[in-house]
Amino acid sequence: MLKITKPVWVFLFFALGLTLAFPLFGEPFYIELLTNIMIIAIFAMSLDLLVGFTGLVSLGHAAFFGIGAYCLAIFFGQSDQFSLWAALPVCLTGAALAAVIIGLISIRTSGVYFIMLTLAFAQMFYYFFFESKHFNGDDGIFMLAKPEVKLGSLQLMDLGNEVTFYYFTLGIMVAVFLFLIMIIRAPFGQVITGICVNEQRVRSLGYATQRYKFVSFVIAGTLAGLAGFLEAAHSGFITPSYLSWHESGAILVVLILGGLGTLYGPIIGAVVLVLLEDFLPDLTDHWKVLLGGIIILIVLFLPNGVSSLSGKLFRRKIFTASKPQR
Amino acid sequence: MDTNNTILKIEGLSKSFGALKAVSNVSLKFEQGVVHAIIGPNGAGKTTLINLLSGELQPSEGSIHYKGHDLTHASPNRISRLGIGRSYQKTNIFPQFSNLQNCFIASQSRLKSSMRFFRPARRSKEVMERAVKALEMTHLSRQTERVAASLSYGEQRQLEIAMMLATEPELMLLDEPLAGMGSEEAMKIIELLKELAKTQTLILVEHDMDAIFAIADQLTVMVNGIVLETGTVSQIRCSQAVQEAYLGEEEDGECLLT
Numbered sequence: 001m002l003k004i005t006k007p008v009w010v011f012l013f014f015a016l017g018l019t020l021a022f023p024l025f026g027e028p029f030y031i032e033l034l035t036n037i038m039i040i041a042i043f044a045m046s047l048d049l050l051v052g053f054t055g056l057v058s059l060g061h062a063a064f065f066g067i068g069a070y071c072l073a074i075f076f077g078q079s080d081q082f083s084l085w086a087a088l089p090v091c092l093t094g095a096a097l098a099a100v101i102i103g104l105i106s107i108r109t110s111g112v113y114f115i116m117l118t119l120a121f122a123q124m125f126y127y128f129f130f131e132s133k134h135f136n137g138d139d140g141i142f143m144l145a146k147p148e149v150k151l152g153s154l155q156l157m158d159l160g161n162e163v164t165f166y167y168f169t170l171g172i173m174v175a176v177f178l179f180l181i182m183i184i185r186a187p188f189g190q191v192i193t194g195i196c197v198n199e200q201r202v203r204s205l206g207y208a209t210q211r212y213k214f215v216s217f218v219i220a221g222t223l224a225g226l227a228g229f230l231e232a233a234h235s236g237f238i239t240p241s242y243l244s245w246h247e248s249g250a251i252l253v254v255l256i257l258g259g260l261g262t263l264y265g266p267i268i269g270a271v272v273l274v275l276l277e278d279f280l281p282d283l284t285d286h287w288k289v290l291l292g293g294i295i296i297l298i299v300l301f302l303p304n305g306v307s308s309l310s311g312k313l314f315r316r317k318i319f320t321a322s323k324p325q326r
Numbered sequence: 327m328d329t330n331n332t333i334l335k336i337e338g339l340s341k342s343f344g345a346l347k348a349v350s351n352v353s354l355k356f357e358q359g360v361v362h363a364i365i366g367p368n369g370a371g372k373t374t375l376i377n378l379l380s381g382e383l384q385p386s387e388g389s390i391h392y393k394g395h396d397l398t399h400a401s402p403n404r405i406s407r408l409g410i411g412r413s414y415q416k417t418n419i420f421p422q423f424s425n426l427q428n429c430f431i432a433s434q435s436r437l438k439s440s441m442r443f444f445r446p447a448r449r450s451k452e453v454m455e456r457a458v459k460a461l462e463m464t465h466l467s468r469q470t471e472r473v474a475a476s477l478s479y480g481e482q483r484q485l486e487i488a489m490m491l492a493t494e495p496e497l498m499l500l501d502e503p504l505a506g507m508g509s510e511e512a513m514k515i516i517e518l519l520k521e522l523a524k525t526q527t528l529i530l531v532e533h534d535m536d537a538i539f540a541i542a543d544q545l546t547v548m549v550n551g552i553v554l555e556t557g558t559v560s561q562i563r564c565s566q567a568v569q570e571a572y573l574g575e576e577e578d579g580e581c582l583l584t
Contacts, residue, residue: 182443182444183443185446185447185448186442186443186444186445186446186447187434187437187440187441187442187447187450188440188441188442188443189447190430190431190434190440190447191431191434191440194420194423194431197420197421197422197423198418198419198420200382200418201418201419201420202431203401203402203403204380204381204382204402204403204406204412204418205403205406205431205432205435205489205493206403206406206407206435206436206493207403207435207440208401208403209403211441212440212441215441
């Protein structure tokens, strides 16, 4: 169940304020890095809905990220001028359709079988793009332009500007965060969090659990497609590696590192992992060994992710919260 | 004889697990407003029968009809929606959630659909009232916010029943509702079941004979998957076959457990 305590909200608002102010003093390199972090955070949050709140562990979530990105590249990559209002719906629809197809089949299974099916589907899509000459195979696709944000003839934002893109991504990340909080607190969220804990009981209470799992899968896939769209628009370059199972695994690591079932955990996980990947290579050529060691230490000592630090700092004993009986 | 009062009718119901026939050719009728207890030694197939009725297991043979609906191969969620609630012998709750949250999820299942994404669930007065009422009925209302995992075993059993009540079922399948409860709680729950029996139909699997004699109208005795005897409580108490199966052949004379 989603519980965001007061100290966490204070921390989140503080972090938001800092992020809003960052471009005023931050170096361009770090503005771009933060944009990347926020895109990864959106991607990881979408996976949190699936893994942390519905209890479905997917090892193919990068498929939707990649399909969102490829939709942008395929339909708009060759045009030197195109609108966000056209591109965004196309990318979201593409990812959603893929999620519907994969979801319809894989949601019937659970546990290890679900993991294997999502992995297999993601690899199918990966090899499709990898082998298809039409989409440049593993050379990938370069985008000619960035989406235009216009209202009539009035330009609202210039996404070619790195700082503007930074705020654009920040806005979407906050929106996705609030959207997920909303649906998790709504009746739908009550059902999926119940499924996460005890699916059989939820079914015997009268819920068609498959349907709720499917809808959760499609929402998660669509939001991953949104992250993929942002990544493609930001970097202007799309390759099949976006869909590879390394990506699916890496985003799972971000999520577990940050903390499952928290929604802010994925953001923290993205910050930690990207900053480590940025900082560690300066120390040694064998930085990946260091990174692996740090991940193991975090999982060992903070099994609920880095975000559980807040609970450790502001300890609240849930088991003695109410009066002892009798 | 098929009276209008029959709410649930099972015919020739069987369930096999490999070579084992857990339930074998069981035909029973359950009347509306009647408390029907099922007793029998361990392994008699009582829980399997309940699982067949609630849709958790699919029968190998036979049929189940409830108020004109064919439930033979219905899913647990459909059966629940039609007004059949159940409680489990092995506590089956959401341990990480508070008592209120447990009952809230149960209560929310009576909404037409929970595919709602905007308004916070907790704002629904109707759902909340049902959940709170279920906690009150099971004497848990003083600990609504306690995490279910931290409850005593007996209290978890109460919560188990509360969750069933929060779905406001018309027919209740109670699988050993009193198992593991202290005598004080058990008394309270027996009182509650008596109260429920006035308006609803109960099918009760139980080992506690005192409880059965206190609330049951009809009694069915199962042994090795088959129905040995079924009838009113007083009929069964004096049945020779039941005496032999239940108490062993050496025991003689008196009526069962008087």
